[in-house]
Amino acid sequence: MAEPPVAVSGAPSGAPSSSPRLEAWRRRGAGLARVLASLALTFLGLTAITFVIGRVMPLDPVLAIVGDRAPQDVYDAMYVQLGLDQPLYVQYLRYLGQILTGDFGISVQTGRPVLNDLMRFFPATLELATLATLLGVVIGVPAGVLAAVHQGKLIDHVVRVVGLIGYSMPVFWLGMVALLVFYAKLGWVPGPGRLSVFYDGMVPPVTGLLLVDSLIAGNATVFWNAVEHLILPVSILGAFALAYIARMTRSFMLDQLRQEYVLTARVKGLAERTVIWRHAFGNVLVQLITTIGLTYASLLEGSVLTETVFAWPGIGQYITNALFNSDMNAVIGGTIVVGTCFVGINMLSDALYRTVDPRAR
Amino acid sequence: MGVGWRTWSRTLAGIGIAAGVLLGIAVQAATPPNMLVMGTRLDDIITLDPAEVFEFSGAEVTANIYDRITMYEPENLTELVGGVVESWEIADDGKVITFKMRPGLTFHSGNPVRPEDAVYSLRRVVKLNKTPSFIVTQFGWTPENVDELVRVVDDEHFQIEITEDFSPGLVLNALSAGVGSVVDELEVEAHAVDDDMGYGWLKNNSAGSGAFKLVSWNANESVVLEHNPDYRHGAPAMERVILRHVPEPAAQRLLLEQGDIDIARTLTPDQVKGLAGNADLVLENFPKATLLYVAANASVPELSDPKVWEALKYLIDYDGMATSFLEGQYIPHQSFWGSGLWASADAKPYTLDVEKGKALLAEAGYPDGFSMTIDSLNTSPYMEMAESIQSTFADAGITAEIVPQDGSALWPKYRARRHQLILARWGPDYLDPHSNADSFASNPDNSPEAGLTGVLAWRNAWDDPEITAMTAAARSELDLDKRKALYEELQLRHQTNSPFAVIVQQNEQVVGRAGVEGFVSGPSFDLVFYRNVTK
């Protein structure tokens, strides 16, 4: 692997052993327990850090509710109501207890349970991130393979430079320029937002994913409207994903193409196509899945910047706004959701890595 | 890099074309004729309960949902008239006011509007004791005595009694604020949990008798209103009004130009200028009472000298700012009560005069200036203003470090008197000069323990007992002409003797699609009316 992606967690440790089946099951159970324990630890850390940050911030959660001009007695009443008069660890433990029962508290900025907010904002990001990753895979992987096969040729340089540009672009600036060109000047795509405003609320939310919901409701107008609104932000985020995926694919492929078995296969007279796609590509698949998983996870974080530019009511914007408004329930809730996705995708690709790649035990 | 860029943009364009062809997009779409769509900022809304709303957008929305006890109507923004009440009588001592209900009104629920609802609404404000409650509790109402002082007389009348010295004119004005909104007691109590008087429910539901009712409020996304076909002035022409959260002014402008929104509310001055030649769009100006000012914390040694205050006032480029980045949206104004309002004083004695500023600083003992921080909101136009002020202060040797921050960081600092210089804004809570005088001028107890955190004079650790006394005299004066004269005098004294430098007054620029008419935005932030809009 040429460039380690952001995270490939838990490099296996301990000596390999070839014990009987029972032993293997016992070990697997112990392994599962360890994974769960480390997961719990990670969450504890996540919530604790977020909580502490939230409390040491110079922003005042009480003022976020009562407003700038509140008289002192109103302020004091809210201070007690929020439980801020309790010691920090009491607040934290109380909060943890609530989370375990599925209660993330009430958000200051929306006046609604954080859980409801997350169920509304997260699907918006999910839709965006999923499509952007798909775009990145569909274009990025073939481009990367092509570049690797034609290493040093023009196509390779184009893929590399284009990839690097995509990776170096300030995404908020690109977003603004794209809106200006494709929406304002050319009128090919609709403006910012998830839907044209008059379609708002026309399909009942089931999954929160507009594409799915509109299909469930059988409303083609809303579906196409949602698709149109997705084109630009998906292209922008997809460009970023594409750049990274193409780049990693190229470098994984180069690794493989240098291996002896490729040479052997070629010598044996196998078709170049078979060599590249069946053999070499088959072998990078696992690494590639890890990379794609990580890209997906980082997009799920919600690109605050893209969401700002496209007035996209996603989780990134939600958490950022919450942060600015000292809405700590919302910040912690959002962080936990995003953290879960990250850890989950990481573990998934890790598991895949282990089952498929014999070298990783 | 040139090649790469071109390839790149071609790729993007290719995707766009492909998608466009695929879908056969006809994107240019006007909004439906019976629907008003506005682009604005909605991120400040935290509640739509009229007893708690104190944010700009929230106040605007509730103003269109709830009729108030007294009101300013869009047809005449200078005349205070009855809202749910038809008339009132003031007792001779000015302490008791009896209101007669307007007959035949109903709430959105179909319930009749009764005197009990008005009384319930006022008591609810006092008992919930949320931020804006001070507007009525200043009359001497407390959760304990309000049941007695605000009372139902009979099927048509209710009465309020005040225990503090206030001019009845002021009291009637205060009842036209958001806290004077009349809620549907039966509907609200039906949704009450424990003794919360419907507090949990009314946050994002409505129970009013105004021109519109709330359909939905999605935080940071949109507010949707539906018209009330039985409204007392007739059903509003717009069956739906949608406020859409579009934080980027540039995006708002694009939406407007494309016809995806009918009205853009928060464009920058430069963008309004850029739209000047567009025949599809119409610009409207609405003078607002909102003021932007710089204040000096008098508890900071360098800033305790009135000579320094005056020097600072000569070191601000009022005209330079007003004719450049503020042009069109802010007009120079230097007293604490906005121009165009009753009893305002329009004198503008200060202009940028570096020499005079320097001389005053030298007199105060700072010939070489000093170093200070300026706290400011981190948005436009505050940042540009702060940078302009920073640069003119520097000409007189004052080194100012700008500390830009979000409101949620700035306000705690301001309320705790931890700032040095601050650039901030202020809008009156109701259209009586007392609203501003009470905050800018009056400071009955300057001690840190007093904790008058809502009062600007206290926040800046400044008290002038004479000016405080003048404020009290003006608020309780019964004779209208005398009262007016008192306020004018008060403003002029305040202008030259206080650590406040009022710089400009807001002028709201609203750009709409041609043909969209009847949108009215009054001087205070909760006087915005959608009900007369046609298109």
Next chain:
Amino acid sequence: MAVTAGQRSWLLTDTPASAFQARCQRTYLTWLIFRTNPIAVAGLVIVLTLVLMALFAPILTGGNGLTQNLAGRLQPPSAEHWFGTDQLGRDIFDRIVWGSRITLYIVGLVAVIVVPIGLVIGIVAGYVGGWVDQVLMRITDIFLAFPRLILALAFVAALGPGIENAVLAIALTTWSPYARIARAEALTIRRSEFIMAARSQGASTFRILTHHVAPLCLSSVIVRLTLDMAGIILTAAGLGFLGLGAQPPSPEWGAMISTGRQFILDQWWVPTMPGLAILIVSLGFNLLGDGLRDVLDPRGGGK
């Protein structure tokens, strides 16, 4: 880089006479490979240009980029103002040139903070192993699982906006992958023969870590760092865009885009010039990193 014939033979001889000569040789050979990669050289040129720009800012510009001229605001690019002027009438070219100092300051400071932290944690975890490894890696995991920009935002919000705090925040969100890389390297190195040899000669663990393990980890860390530079610049710009990075009137590029973005429709140059600057510089670092990886990392896409 002009090299005389004598120097060249000294650099390429098969029998280096000293350790110093051997080290010079290695560097020179690396350079020779690097030189053949046009993309990498382009990256190097961009980065060097940035450094020179920062160094000679006073000579390159007519002012300090802070002088306001409200009468001459929002002027389009011209002979007098190459990149036009901004909303307060400041010369954008001047501001971009002076802003290069801030950019370098940010990436430099982040590197100085991140590399030692990542190296120390990673090497100790990898070399010592056992429960130390477990604890350190759990901490690393927590930081990895955190949404990056959100963690940075939270730290800046907690510490107050400002460039130093932005740098600290970025560093806090960036160190964890370095710890992982260093750990992975340390894991492989610790079983290698020369470490055994060093240990058998009685070298202390500390000495082995600092003298033998760390230098070997360094090359992959440096490659990663160069590739991350672009990300760091973009994160800093993002923080500036959200009003939490460098404070006015300082000409940080992200903040320039942020305040200039409202002018994109009528005065495109105001946000576009700093946008291009960010694009080019992060591209430069990426190209350089890509090239370095080809050369330094034997497992990478080199020859």
